[in-house]
Structure formats: structure tokens, C-alpha cells
Amino acid sequence: MDFAAVRKSVYDVLKLESFDLKTKVIGLEYYEDLFSPIITMKLKIINSGDPILPLVGGERLVVKILKNSKTNTDLDFSKNPNDYFHVTSVTDVIKETGKESFTLHLSQKESIANELSRVVKKYPKELNIHDSVKKILTEVLQTNKINKIDKTSNKYGFIGNMRKPFTVLLWLASKSVPVKSKDGTAGFLFYQTKEGFNFRSIDELSKEEPKATYTYTQGNESYDNNNVKVNNDFKILNFHANRNQNLIEKLRLGSFASSRMFFNPLDFKFTDPEKGLFKESDYKNKVDTLNNKSSTPVIPPGALELTTTSLQTRQNGGSSVSQSFYGRGRNPEIDLSNTPSRLITQILDLGTTDKEVSTDFNSEPEKYQSQSLMRYNLLFNTELYLIVPLNSNLCAGHNIICNFPKSTTSNKSEDDEEISGLYMIKELCHHYDSENSYTTMKLIRET
Numbered sequence: 001m002d003f004a005a006v007r008k009s010v011y012d013v014l015k016l017e018s019f020d021l022k023t024k025v026i027g028l029e030y031y032e033d034l035f036s037p038i039i040t041m042k043l044k045i046i047n048s049g050d051p052i053l054p055l056v057g058g059e060r061l062v063v064k065i066l067k068n069s070k071t072n073t074d075l076d077f078s079k080n081p082n083d084y085f086h087v088t089s090v091t092d093v094i095k096e097t098g099k100e101s102f103t104l105h106l107s108q109k110e111s112i113a114n115e116l117s118r119v120v121k122k123y124p125k126e127l128n129i130h131d132s133v134k135k136i137l138t139e140v141l142q143t144n145k146i147n148k149i150d151k152t153s154n155k156y157g158f159i160g161n162m163r164k165p166f167t168v169l170l171w172l173a174s175k176s177v178p179v180k181s182k183d184g185t186a187g188f189l190f191y192q193t194k195e196g197f198n199f200r201s202i203d204e205l206s207k208e209e210p211k212a213t214y215t216y217t218q219g220n221e222s223y224d225n226n227n228v229k230v231n232n233d234f235k236i237l238n239f240h241a242n243r244n245q246n247l248i249e250k251l252r253l254g255s256f257a258s259s260r261m262f263f264n265p266l267d268f269k270f271t272d273p274e275k276g277l278f279k280e281s282d283y284k285n286k287v288d289t290l291n292n293k294s295s296t297p298v299i300p301p302g303a304l305e306l307t308t309t310s311l312q313t314r315q316n317g318g319s320s321v322s323q324s325f326y327g328r329g330r331n332p333e334i335d336l337s338n339t340p341s342r343l344i345t346q347i348l349d350l351g352t353t354d355k356e357v358s359t360d361f362n363s364e365p366e367k368y369q370s371q372s373l374m375r376y377n378l379l380f381n382t383e384l385y386l387i388v389p390l391n392s393n394l395c396a397g398h399n400i401i402c403n404f405p406k407s408t409t410s411n412k413s414e415d416d417e418e419i420s421g422l423y424m425i426k427e428l429c430h431h432y433d434s435e436n437s438y439t440t441m442k443l444i445r446e447t
Contacts, residue, residue: 004069005233005389009437013064013078016087016104019052021045021061028065030075030430032193032396037166038111039192041085043104044092053093053100061085061106065392068437071233072392075194075430082145086112110143110192117141118162125157129176132156133169133190133199141165147196150188150204152176154368166190169199174372178203186371193395202375205397206290210422213401214388236402237438238387241419254278254342255377258370262348271348278370279338290399290422290445299334344369378446384423390430390437398425402443421445 011022027044041063045052063085064078077083085106092103117140123132129152137143154177160168173188178201185203192198216236250256260276263269346369384402394400399422406416423443430439 003232003235003389005071005391006237006436006438007068008435009068009390009432010066011064011432012066012074013062015062016052017059019050024049024052026434028432032191032428034189034191034396034424034426037114037170037190037192037197038107039194041106043106044101045104046099046101048099051100053090053095053102055087055090055104057087057089058112059087061087061104065432067392068390069233071231072390075392077194082109082143084108088112108192110141110145110197113141113143114164114166117165119160119165119168120162122159123157125155127155127157128152129154129156129172130199132158133172136165136169137197143197145192145196147193147198149199150201151179152188153179173199174376175368176201177368177371180204185375186368187375189397191396193397195395198397200397202379205399205424208399210401211394211398212391213403214386215403216405218405233389233391236386236388236404239402239404240385242383242385243381250377251336251341253377254340254344254370254373256336256374257338257340258342258344258373259340260344260346260370262346264348277340278374279340290424299336379424380444381446382419382444383426384419384443384445386441386443388439388441390432391439392430394425394428394439394441396425396428399423400425400443 011025011028014021014025014028021043024045024047025043026046029042031040031042041061043061060081061084062078063075065075067074077085085108087104088107088111089105090102091105092101094101119136119140123135130149133149134146137146154175156172156175158168163171169190173190175186176188176199177186178188180203185201187202188199189202189205190197190199212234214234214236216239257277257279259273260271260278261273262271262276264271386402401420401422403420404416406414423445425441426444427442428439429441431437
């Protein structure tokens with residue numbers, strides 16, 4: 001059976017300053033991560049010619065790796081000097097007579113610029129978050145490698161406070177609500193792929209069409225469960241599934257339900273706690289997910305007794321401060337999607353400093369905070385680790401379909417509905433060595 005995409009790839013260009021590394025690299029790995037603002041690369045080098053070391057950091061690497069099958073594309077970072085990689089560290093150094101080996105860790109110039117730049121200026125709360133993101137990328141980080149920025153429906157004013165660009169951009173992602181919001185869709189991701197920087201809504205990513213379909217077959221069979229011949233370049237070579245069902249951790253994070261209480265510094269009052277209850281059951285149907293078979297745990301009758309402390313309403317300088325409580329007693333059945341396990345308290349953000357004090361809240365945290373918290377945690381319910389033949393078309397954030405056969409004693413072949421289906425690529429690594437080329441991925445979805 002022919003796995004064209006597993007064959008070794010050809011280094012068309014692989015040059016570190018004046019050193020040609022094409023015959024010296026024994027392994028190259030390229031990484032993308034949905035939760036990382038930078039792409040990285042790692043090279044394992046054995047050199048017996050003129051010494052390359054010492055390297056002080058910052059040296060430029062030009063890379064172009066040719067595709068090894070019709071289903072692939074070139075991995076090309078050689079056309080523009082802005083795309084070159086730079087040495088960030090050197091590890092695993094071994095020096096012998098006439099020979100040296102070491103590992104190079106590299107990233108693009110924006111990772112260095114992030115350490116040398118700071119967000120200083122004031123961004124007014126009349127500005128949509130996606131506009132602030134564009135300004136930080138172009139004016140502070142000074143990059144033109146912007147792939148896609150989804151529009152946000154909410155505005156947010158802030159002052160940079162000398163923070164690094166990536167820190168601010170990741171912070172803004174957690175506060176963003178997409179334009180097509182259904183009151184349960186807060187939560188963005190800021191990350192980089194070979195296509196550039198992305199500021200994407202999780203819901204928008206979930207709705208995108210799959211980029212590829214992969215099938216797992218037993219042994220060396222090249223047919224799927226419907227007896228249709230499959231392209232071996234899209235065969236799953238190995239996989240491992242992990243379901244993240246840590247109930248205690250989810251309760252601590254408030255993944256199912258949370259209670260929110262906000263303090264207004266203008267009138268010294270708390271928001272109504274009865275209106276601060278955020279329940280997964282109210283928002284689950286408003287979220288665009290990769291898999292609609294999600295469920296929330298239910299604690300059976302008599303399993304535990306809820307006990308809470310009751311704090312009576314008190315008067316404080318004429319302003320009442322009320323707090324919500326559940327009381328004491330035995331619950332016949334506890335639906336965790338309606339029982340808050342986390343209390344979130346916060347001072348309401350009134351925005352940046354202005355000549356006149358504004359009573360308008362900044363970006364309405366009572367709406368987005370619990371939504372984004374639920375959305376991030378919901379996405380990691382199921383994790384799937386794959387090894388497949390090289391597919392350099394794929395990027396972090398892409399959706400793919402995975403089909404797995406169902407374990408059965410019958411002669412009828414069918415897909416396992418529990419693990420098969422649509423997944424999003426959270427992490428991706430293209431691996432190249434002297435014999436093979438393949439892609440490893442960490443996939444995630446709600447279930």
C-alpha cells in the first residue's frame with residue numbers, strides 16, 4: 001500500500017545565515033497551537049564540517065520544504081524576509097573533535113518584537129475590540145501578517161499600562177463577543193498559523209467547513225466501512241482518545257453554572273444576585289458546537305446535602321448590599337447546570353479615565369464573563385491525538401472529520417458514533433526526518 005504523504009520531504013531551502021543546513025538536519029518539527037500567539041520550529045542538527053556554534057541568538061533561518069504528494073503544499077517561509085525564523089535558543093549541545101550536535105529552537109520576528117514592545121496608549125471605549133486588536137498588531141507589534149480578525153459586537157476601553165502586545169491581545173480575546181452573538185457565544189482565540197495572525201470567535205471557527213476527512217482502518221486495509229476505497233494519505237496511522245470528565249475541576253471553574261456579583265464604584269451597590277445566575281442550560285442551545293451530543297451531570301437523590309451561609313441584607317450608609325443564598329436542606333436531585341458552583345465577584349469596569357465620569361459600564365462583563373468561561377471549558381470535553389501522513393495544508397483552528405470503526409462482533413461494519421465526527425485542530429506538528437514525513441495533531445470538541 002502506497003502512503004505518498006509519508007515519504008521523506010525535500011529541503012529546497014534550509015539556510016542559517018551563511019550555513020547550508022540541508023545535509024546537516026536529521027529532524028525538523030514545525031508547530032502551531034490554537035492557544036499560542038506564535039508559531040515555532042525545532043531543528044536537530046549534526047555537523048561535521050566547519051563549526052556552526054557558537055550562536056548568540058537572533059540568527060535568521062530561511063526555510064522551504066517541498067511537498068511530497070499531490071495532497072500537500074510546500075511549507076515555504078523563504079519568499080519574504082519578514083517570514084524568516086530566528087534562533088531563540090540552542091539546547092542539547094554536544095561537541096566532539098570535528099563534530100557537533102545541537103537543537104535549534106526558532107520563532108518569527110514577532111515573538112522578539114513582543115518582548116521589546118509595550119502597549120502604552122489609551123484605547124477609548126467607543127472603539128470595538130476588533131479595531132483595538134488591529135491597531136495593536138499594526139502599530140505596536142508592527143506586523144502585516146494578519147490573516148483573519150472576526151468582528152466583535154462589544155466595545156471596550158482600556159489603557160495599555162505598559163503590558164506586552166501578546167498579553168493584551170490574549171486578555172482582549174476573553175472579553176470579546178462576536179457580531180452574531182446569541183447571548184451565549186462570548187470567547188475568542190488569538191493565535192498564529194503559517195497564514196498569519198488570527199483573532200477568531202470560537203463559534204465562528206466551529207461553523208467552518210471541514211478541511212479533510214480521515215479514516216482509521218484495521219491493518220493495511222485501504223477501504224472504509226462502506227467498502228469505498230480511501231486515499232491512504234488520509235488514513236489515521238495511530239490515535240489516542242481522552243475524555244476530560246474531571247467533575248471536581250469543572251465545578252471549581254464554574255463550567256456548568258456560576259453566580260456573578262458586581263460592585264458599582266459610583267453608587268457603592270452590588271448588582272442583583274438573582275439576575276447574576278449563569279446556567280449552562282440557558283445558553284447551551286445558543287452555542288454553535290462541533291458536536292450536539294453534550295450532556296450535564298446530575299447528582300442522584302440523597303447523594304449530598306447542600307449547606308450555605310446566609311448573610312442578611314444590611315444597610316451601609318443608606319445603600320443596601322444584598323447577597324444571594326440557597327438555604328439548607330436535602331435536594332432530591334441536583335442538576336449541575338442549574339446549581340452554581342463558583343461565585344464570581346468583580347468591580348464594574350467603567351472604562352478609561354475621562355474628564356466626565358461615565359455611568360456606562362465597560363463592555364458589560366455580566367454578560368461575557370461567564371459565557372466565555374463556559375465556552376472555553378466546553379471545548380475541551382473530548383481530546384483526540386492523531387498521527388497521520390503529512391498534510392501541510394492543515395492549520396491550527398481548522399476542522400476535520402475523523403471516522404473510526406465500531407467494535408462489534410457482527411459482520412456489519414459501521415462507524416463508532418461516540419468518537420467519530422467533527423473535531424477542531426488545537427495543536428499541530430509537521431515532522432520531517434531523513435525517512436518519513438507525518439503530521440501529529442491534538443483535536444478537541446464538545447461532547
